[in-house]
Amino acid sequence: MNDRVELFRGNRIFLACIYWAFVLYVFVPLILMVLMGFKESNFIGFPITSWTLDWYTGIFADAEVVSTFAYSVAIAVLSTLISVIVGIWIAVLLEGRKFWGRTAMFGMTLLPALVPGIISAIAFRIYARFLGIEPGMGAIVWAHAVHNVPFVVLVVMARLSTLPKSQIEAARDLGADPMITFLRITLPYLVPAILGASIFCLLLSFDDFVRSFFLGGYEPTLPVLIFAKLRSGMSPEINAIATVALVLTAVIGVWAERFTRRMNKDS
Amino acid sequence: MTYDAAARKNGQPNAERPSDRTFWGRLAGWGPYHGLMRLATASPRRQFLILAAFPILWVLTQHLGPMLQMMRVSLTDAYPVAPGVEQSFTLDNYARFFGDSIFWMPFFRTLIFAVVFTFCTLILTYPVAYFLARHVSRKNQMLLLLLLLIPFWVGEIVRTYAIMILLGNTGAVNLVLKTLGLIDRPIPFMYTSFSMGVGIVYLTALYMLLPLYSALEKLPKSVNEAAADLGAGAWTRFRRVSLPLTIEGISSGCTLVFLISTGFYATPVLLGGPSTTVFAETIAGFFHVAGDQWPTGAAFATIMFMAALIITTVFQKLMKSLRKGEAT
Known part of the structure; x- marks a missing residue:
């Protein structure tokens, strides 16, 4: 009995070291980037000798940064709304239903999530012109919405598959039509999945670079603005902008993760 | 005499006034909605078509469409087409890849x-x-x-x-x-x-x-x-x-x-x-x-x-x- 514990302990310590090394690998770059935003110098690099909050006060006073921020949030919210509605609809059609062409339909549903970033951006750019959508907010919202639909479908389908069929049947037996059954039984049951998928879409859209870059007009989204500033040179100002974006996305992401887990447990 | 009292007197304690019903009850009983639902669910086939039409249309035009349009454009000699010029199909774009x-x-x-x-x-x-x-x-x-x-x-x-x-x-x-x-x-x-x-x-x-x-x-x-x-x-x-x-x-x-x-x-x-x-x-x-x-x-x-x-x-x-x- 003790032999076995001994046998696995060596492995365990070795693997634990690898895990914590990996944690360092994913955290250290971000921590350094955040620290650099407090450096009192125009010059990016170590060591940091004096500290300041000027970069932060600077970006909050900068009208361009603030409006870019609002622009990105607006795009994220609008595209998420579309993705969620379309995604639920497709999920309800696909889950637990057998029909001719279902496999093909499922494959096509996942397509936008599997196409490599640059190709997806190019395809959207060409199709936007074909549809007559000018580059700009509408084009970005549309591209993000289409790109995020597969994620909503997957999350909602997973939740739908655990919905007890008896509940639907009971509602139908009591005389509810399919529409009312959906609105009163299925939809409330899906709430955790919808919330989780919405947050995921919001973050995907807010963080997306390649589609926003190729479909954007003159007004940049936040990642595009950071990219443009980076190409003309590093500055702690960029660190401050990136840190605000980082804190926002990380906090929302972690909160959503915990929240949906708890809701899934409750019901 | 109130509606309730009348109902009780008639020995129908469970009879409802329309306003007692929930929103959903009223919706289900509302003429236009009821008619529409009956039309939509007249047969399982029709019900399926109504459910499936939008997703199929979306997936074909929004998911598959951009990729197909990209492939179509890759076979043309100019895009967008200038007015008055006829667009022709060619494999030159692919040949260009291998050429350099x-x-x-x-x-x-x-x-x-x-x-x-x-x-x-x-x-x-x-x-x-x-x-x-x-x-x-x-x-x-x-x-x-x-x-x-x-x-x-x-x-x-x-x-x-x-x-x-x-x-x-x-x-x-x-x-x-x-x-x-x-x-x-x-x-x-x-x-x-x-x-x-x-x-x-x-x-x-x-x-x-x-x-x-x-x-x-x-x-x-x-x-x-x-x-x-x-x-x-x-x-x-x-x-x-x-x-x-x-x-x-x-x-x-x-x-x-x-x-x-x-x-x-x-x-x-x-x-x-x-x-x-x-x-x-x-x-x-x-x-x-x-x-x-x-x-x-x-x-x-x-x-x-x-x-x-x-x-x-x-x-x-x-x-x-x-x-x-x-x-x-």
């Missing part, structure tokens, strides 16, 4: 990079996933996994920038090496395939970690213990037990990471140099200039897509046969 090494070099470089980076991600995350799934208690698993998820909520550009700061000439790595007295002059990590690799592995690690973790988690602990009781060492246990049983996770993780890493545009631009130009940059070049280059760009994107599709399909088939081979 400035085009096919980045293409093959991208594929090789993607394969190498995918492999690095696999090597790096497998022990992490293994540790989480096999050596951590159920309660701590979620906590330790969540800890790893935090950085991955942060966007592509921000994380790429973080790597720039880490690896720059005055970056943290060079500072540490200098303080330790290992180097006199900073090592130029940036703008090489190394910095690009660090960045891309950083961006894709999660997409490998999660499939591996869920595959390893499904693996019963007893299998490994049995192997240990039969005298298998750590390496043999890994190679003969864990590895074959998690091939499915490896296969889907590698496919995902490969597809994602072929599609990066900003990361190679920011972290790579002139000697590491990837195909994404070549493709993007055709869209920054005048419109008549679009068909060539579309053709190149199609080539990239087809190549990625063929490679991942062959890879998945290979992994499947490997799994079957192990099973017998």
Whole structure:
């Protein structure tokens, strides 16, 4: 009995070291980037000798940064709304239903999530012109919405598959039509999945670079603005902008993760 | 006499006034809605068609449409078509790709990079996933996994920038090496395939970690213990037990990471140099200039897509046969 514990302990310590090394690998770059935003110098690099909050006060006073921020949030919210509605609809059609062409339909549903970033951006750019959508907010919202639909479908389908069929049947037996059954039984049951998928879409859209870059007009989204500033040179100002974006996305992401887990447990 | 009293008197205590009904009850009884629903659900076939029409239309026009339109444009000689000019179909855009090494070099470089980076991600995350799934208690698993998820909520550009700061000439790595007295002059990590690799592995690690973790988690602990009781060492246990049983996770993780890493545009631009130009940059070049280059760009994107599709399909088939081979 003790032999076995001994046998696995060596492995365990070795693997634990690898895990914590990996944690360092994913955290250290971000921590350094955040620290650099407090450096009192125009010059990016170590060591940091004096500290300041000027970069932060600077970006909050900068009208361009603030409006870019609002622009990105607006795009994220609008595209998420579309993705969620379309995604639920497709999920309800696909889950637990057998029909001719279902496999093909499922494959096509996942397509936008599997196409490599640059190709997806190019395809959207060409199709936007074909549809007559000018580059700009509408084009970005549309591209993000289409790109995020597969994620909503997957999350909602997973939740739908655990919905007890008896509940639907009971509602139908009591005389509810399919529409009312959906609105009163299925939809409330899906709430955790919808919330989780919405947050995921919001973050995907807010963080997306390649589609926003190729479909954007003159007004940049936040990642595009950071990219443009980076190409003309590093500055702690960029660190401050990136840190605000980082804190926002990380906090929302972690909160959503915990929240949906708890809701899934409750019901 | 009130309605209630009348109802009671008539011996119908349960009779409802219309206003007692819920919103849903009223909706169901509302004439136009009721009629519409009856029309829609008259037969299971009609009900299905009403449910299916929009999703099918959406998937065909929005998911498939952009890819098909891209392929169509790749076969034309000009896009958008100038007024008064007739558009003709041609294979010239594809011929252009093979005609110049400035085009096919980045293409093959991208594929090789993607394969190498995918492999690095696999090597790096497998022990992490293994540790989480096999050596951590159920309660701590979620906590330790969540800890790893935090950085991955942060966007592509921000994380790429973080790597720039880490690896720059005055970056943290060079500072540490200098303080330790290992180097006199900073090592130029940036703008090489190394910095690009660090960045891309950083961006894709999660997409490998999660499939591996869920595959390893499904693996019963007893299998490994049995192997240990039969005298298998750590390496043999890994190679003969864990590895074959998690091939499915490896296969889907590698496919995902490969597809994602072929599609990066900003990361190679920011972290790579002139000697590491990837195909994404070549493709993007055709869209920054005048419109008549679009068909060539579309053709190149199609080539990239087809190549990625063929490679991942062959890879998945290979992994499947490997799994079957192990099973017998």
